[in-house]
Amino acid sequence: MTPRRQTPRVPVTSPAAATVFTTVLTEGPVSRVDVARRTGLSSAAVTKAARPLIEAGYLTELDSATTGVGRPASPLEVVADREFFVGVKITHDELIGVVTDLRARIRVSGHLPLTSRKVDAVVSNVGELVTELLKAPRYRERTSTVGVTVAGDVDPASGHVRYSPFLHWRDVPLAELVAEVTGLEATVGNDVKAITVAEQWFGAGVGAPSFALVTLGTGIGCGLVINGDVVTGSHGVAGEIGHIPVSGDGPLCHCGATGCVEAIASTDAIVAQARTATGEPGLTMAEVITGARLGDVALRRVFARAGVAIGRGLAAMANLTGPERIIVSGEGLDAYDLFADEIRETFATHAFGAAAECELILRPLPFEEWARGAAAIAVRTLFLS
Template sequence: MLDASRGRAMITSPASAAVFTMVLTQGPVSRVEIARRTGLSSAAVTKAARPFIDAGYLFEMAATERTAPGAGRPASPLAIQPGREFFTGVKITHEELIGVVTDLRADVVATARRPLAGCEPAYVVAELAALADELRGVSPAVRERCHALGLAVSGDVDKDTGLVRYSPFLRWHEVPLGRLAGAATGLTVTVENDVKALTVAEHWFGEGVGASSFALVTVGLGIGCAVVVEDRLVAGARGVAGEIGHVPVGGDGPPCHCGGHGCVEAIAGTPAVVEAARTALGDDALTLDGAMAAARAGDPAAAAVFSRAGEAIGRAMAAMANLIGPERIIVSGDMPGLAAYELFEDDVRKAFTLQAFGAAADCRLVLRPQPFEQWARGAAAVAIQTLFTLRER
């Protein structure tokens, strides 16, 4: 089926969702292979693929392989036409907006940044609209074919409604970001928690491709986590599943901005590490760089701060692995927070191995640093996934 107003292919059935998603994330792939992996008949695969070919989203490559030795004609793999549609993605921090334009395969074709002088929602949305317009203006093709905007925000986000319930670093409460951004830009807007957005990008286009179950843990201002189970991002009833940053591992202290005590984020988040290092070294002006330099120089007090942070992260990751049983855990995050990871990586792995139960300890840990542009790419990936995922109609 096509959306006549824009000539866009639409997902109208589980078969069309399965076929298009497989080609998008794992293609080029032949119809025979799609049928084998999905359990659909060859006729059903052809029927599902046809609207996407007609609309220019898919194309048939030259025949390269036979369905079986000596049998039938060579197969013509289906592949994505990446430039058929473009997507804007923006990561919103308390200091700046980081934006990208991607093609249909989430490959970045343009980037831009815009500093923020404040965090008042109306001001941020106005700056967001200006940045989106700048990004869409990189070429006539992008201007014509970019209809969707993905936004990534830290905190408690309701993706279904575009509501930011709580964002600690932006100090937002109950902000209807999706509605405000849609009105300001005229684009179709999706809003997602930033860690979940990054996980969507890894799931469809990155380290998570081919893994039916994995987790992504981010280390930075906060400690974030999102999990994919049986090829689905786990959101939970209210969209906050996976928040290991607020798993209590430190007893009665220190206090956390969420109102609890002993949370992983209150021990291992960048602000918490800096504050603990200042106290340990008796220097109220100490920065993260200074704390890292002291630890690398062998200062035992500084080293203990990073060791405690690593232990807290490792324990929380083990708790998550015991509950979910992921195939792998991708450790990522923003700079400069992740720059400290080498100082506590051994403590992370040691605590994880000690606390993980049985075979859960065999879960592979993968270090994957990500600049903020990749978080913005994650926002674009959510927009791609939302457009090409079957929804109730």
């Protein structure tokens, strides 16, 4: 496919411009005086950084208002429709896609079943979904970037998927392949870290210099923000709470180790343990949850063990990084009531000192939010030169 005409990129040419734009994007409308106060930049630096952003149509000045001390102010606001972004989350059996505006507000969404997990087939399906999402001219003409996320080990700098356990991929140049099939600039990231970016800028992480996002479900994932920065680590795998060993005699994990949080508390792990405990090989997760809520002792033990594993993992992460809050999300929240006590009690026992005081926030995660996270990392490309 021939690349589409690229829309002009936002003129973020300096750290000051990135700081001003990010502040208005996440906290706007906000006056220049407040931007200066919140960022430590001088008023002159804020004005200089904002001018090209206004001229390019990414920021606008709202009608003059009056501050509490009687001085006129013209708050800066992001023009959300100036540019649109596509986000695609690849699961083991389907694609979830969205189109968002600059504030990562979902405008269009769609799902497409995968025809195969082979790389060429998945990339072709991504192209089909992106074409469908951008069929409206206003979206097609103002979109130049697509963000794609997968579970696993991803190198965001190169756009390579080094290892994705659920897709059984190794060393896949996904960004290059998606750019070729869509004609858009492509950025690729780990799915949980992408949602962390969305929460930092547009969700429960706004205003928190340090926080953690933990997702419970098919995998146990964690994204970290420390002193305002999303932590990826030298190899892009920082925050892998799912592979913290918490049980010396625990089950084998797909990573090759034993006793990992994910090997005990992921959806698949819970189902496997429940089948063994009951002798019923056909149990589904829904049936396991129902049975546990009805009081089945064996199933309650499975969830209790999972809660202890999650609590230990959260405590280890809190002891190491000291987050202000921990956001717990993911499809695993459907069963949260079955192991909430064990999670909180274990966390309180193993968290050291003031680390135990960090706030736990439960946040539902509809499937479209995964794709919104992918769009958020596409928005972030505005700040990368």
